[in-house]
Amino acid sequence: MSPVLAGVLQLLALVVALGLSYRPLGDHMARVYSSERHLRPERWIYRAIGANPSAEMRWPAYLRGVLAFSAVSVLFLYLLQRVQGSLPGSLGFVSIDPDQAFNTAASFVANTNWQSYYGEQAMGHVVQTGGLAVQNFVSAAVGMAVAVALVRGFARSRTGELGNFWADLVRGVVRILLPMAVIGALVLVACGAIQNFSGIHEVGQFGGGTQQWNGGAVASQEVIKELGTNGGGYFNANSAHPFENPNGLSNLFEIYLILVVPFALTRTFGRMVGSLKQGYAILGTMAVIWIGFTALMMWTEFAGRGPAFELAGGAMEGKETRFGIAGSSLFSVATTLTSTGAVNSFHSSYTGFGGGITMLGMQLGEIAPGGVGSGLYGMLIMAVIAVFLAGLMVGRTPEYLGKKIGTREIKFAACYILVTPALVLCFTAASFVLDTPAHSMTNSGAHGFSEILYAFTSGANNNGSAFAGLNADTQWFNSTIGIAMLLGRFLPMVFVLALAGSLAEQTPVPETAGTLRTEKPLFTGLLVGTIMIIAGLTYFPALALGPLAEGLAA
Numbered sequence: 001m002s003p004v005l006a007g008v009l010q011l012l013a014l015v016v017a018l019g020l021s022y023r024p025l026g027d028h029m030a031r032v033y034s035s036e037r038h039l040r041p042e043r044w045i046y047r048a049i050g051a052n053p054s055a056e057m058r059w060p061a062y063l064r065g066v067l068a069f070s071a072v073s074v075l076f077l078y079l080l081q082r083v084q085g086s087l088p089g090s091l092g093f094v095s096i097d098p099d100q101a102f103n104t105a106a107s108f109v110a111n112t113n114w115q116s117y118y119g120e121q122a123m124g125h126v127v128q129t130g131g132l133a134v135q136n137f138v139s140a141a142v143g144m145a146v147a148v149a150l151v152r153g154f155a156r157s158r159t160g161e162l163g164n165f166w167a168d169l170v171r172g173v174v175r176i177l178l179p180m181a182v183i184g185a186l187v188l189v190a191c192g193a194i195q196n197f198s199g200i201h202e203v204g205q206f207g208g209g210t211q212q213w214n215g216g217a218v219a220s221q222e223v224i225k226e227l228g229t230n231g232g233g234y235f236n237a238n239s240a241h242p243f244e245n246p247n248g249l250s251n252l253f254e255i256y257l258i259l260v261v262p263f264a265l266t267r268t269f270g271r272m273v274g275s276l277k278q279g280y281a282i283l284g285t286m287a288v289i290w291i292g293f294t295a296l297m298m299w300t301e302f303a304g305r306g307p308a309f310e311l312a313g314g315a316m317e318g319k320e321t322r323f324g325i326a327g328s329s330l331f332s333v334a335t336t337l338t339s340t341g342a343v344n345s346f347h348s349s350y351t352g353f354g355g356g357i358t359m360l361g362m363q364l365g366e367i368a369p370g371g372v373g374s375g376l377y378g379m380l381i382m383a384v385i386a387v388f389l390a391g392l393m394v395g396r397t398p399e400y401l402g403k404k405i406g407t408r409e410i411k412f413a414a415c416y417i418l419v420t421p422a423l424v425l426c427f428t429a430a431s432f433v434l435d436t437p438a439h440s441m442t443n444s445g446a447h448g449f450s451e452i453l454y455a456f457t458s459g460a461n462n463n464g465s466a467f468a469g470l471n472a473d474t475q476w477f478n479s480t481i482g483i484a485m486l487l488g489r490f491l492p493m494v495f496v497l498a499l500a501g502s503l504a505e506q507t508p509v510p511e512t513a514g515t516l517r518t519e520k521p522l523f524t525g526l527l528v529g530t531i532m533i534i535a536g537l538t539y540f541p542a543l544a545l546g547p548l549a550e551g552l553a554a
Contacts, residue, residue: 003326004302007324027271029261033163046167046170049166051166053164058501067490070142077132082098084124088126091199093122103479103482112458116481120214120216146377153500153502157508185223192242194219196216197216218243229370251323252330258340265375266280266282286375318350332354338372342465352446353551359457365378365535366462391516424461428453443469447469454467455467455472456484
């Protein structure tokens with residue numbers, strides 16, 4: 001079987017698996033967030049934190065809940081790393097330095113999981129399981145809660161109430177992420193991923209010498225790393241490490257975990273707003289971009305020229321032979337079109353155009369299908385902008401799902417799409433103006449520029465993957481990327497919740513013959529075009545200096 005055919009079959013198998021999961025999972029999540037019943041374990045949690053899960057919140061109160069919970073999480077995770085050397089189960093590792101502890105705390109709370117450290121050489125069992133793995137669950141649940149609040153803004157009318165943040169947070173963990181993670185961890189263990197609390201072992205190597213390996217609760221952290229679109233690896237090699245991702249079957253399963261919840265949330269959206277066709281339109285937009293990026297990535301990585309490429313069957317540098325180009329391409333597109341950032345190959349070793357595709361996937365806003373929760377609310381923001389543009393073209397007030405998109409709403413949407421490009425481009429420019437950051441670059445020229453552009457693109461968009469040639473464990477990068485991750489995560493949430501509150505207060509507008517049919521393929525095409533044009537106009541100059549220049553020079 002040719003590698004290209006194998007890649008096509010993997011893609012088809014993935015589409016079938018996602019299709020089979022779409023309806024039951026999407027409907028289940030809609031029931032979870034619409035239910036008025038509280039499970040007994042949930043009531044225990046509410047009593048412990050002093051929350052009233054039945055109290056409705058307007059958007060400022062909902063936002064205060066998001067920010068307060070996240071601030072406490074950052075502080076807790078920072079302190080846990082700072083006292084690691086005194087904790088049991090630390091495997092002899094010392095406490096983490098202040099700048100790196102801040103970077104890691106910001107990273108995992110912001111659902112980014114950017115890592116400027118070697119996981120197997122820095123973090124003990126307590127920090128890995130009691131700190132990082134916990135944040136993998138709750139940071140994902142925060143994103144889902146904000147997305148559901150925006151959906152309620154479209155679904156409700158003549159009220160500013162968006163639900164209860166604490167109830168949405170707890171339900172997302174207890175009823176959705178935790179059960180799926182338990183099942184997924186068992187599948188990964190069956191595939192060969194490790195799950196233990198073993199210490200450090202010294203083993204012999206072929207040809208002499210020894211190597212140190214340490215165990216850990218890897219499968220349980222790996223599953224929520226992918227399911228919650230988090231991405232932080234237990235080991236420095238991330239999902240390229242055989243303890244995390246042993247074979248082709250586990251690789252395909254991990255890609256499925258990355259995509260299943262973001263895609264299924266479109267059905268949740270359709271169910272909650274009372275129109276499944278609206279959910280299908282959003283799903284179609286996500287699917288067109290995802291399949292297009294996947295096909296383009298496979299083409300550019302298989303089509304390398306020269307004797308080395310021909311002998312290897314394509315651009316195999318930096319890729320695991322057990323996954324090949326197809327499995328690596330599928331994974332890289334899935335992880336950068338979502339906010340996952342996990343890697344089973346090294347994006348810095350991709351062809352110039354291949355590296356550019358991974359960057360562009362993040363620069364679109366990670367909305368195809370995007371992160372858990374963040375992908376849906378990002379796509380809905382783009383839908384608001386698309387109907388606004390359509391309204392300008394035909395000369396009528398734009399409407400979406402029966403809600404008028406006026407000056408106030410479009411200002412919130414515009415602020416949302418400006419936050420991450422401003423962070424990416426300003427921090428990238430500052431890194432080249434100053435002397436010290438440039439010393440972290442392994443490469444010069446276009447690829448060196450791409451290393452720093454990729455780092456801030458990844459941080460501000462809450463992805464977490466990297467061009468591995470950049471030494472990011474410096475005070476400059478730990479601090480600036482940490483700031484970019486926090487601002488890139490929580491500033492957009494301010495505008496999302498403000499928009500949700502504004503929409504929920506409106507009186508629905510009756511549909512007329514002139515209303516734009518947003519459930520039709522025409523709107524899907526308009527939405528795809530809007531996304532590509534906005535990202536292209538914003539990032540094209542920077543991409544031209546980096547991956548495009550490198551690809552054209554190859």
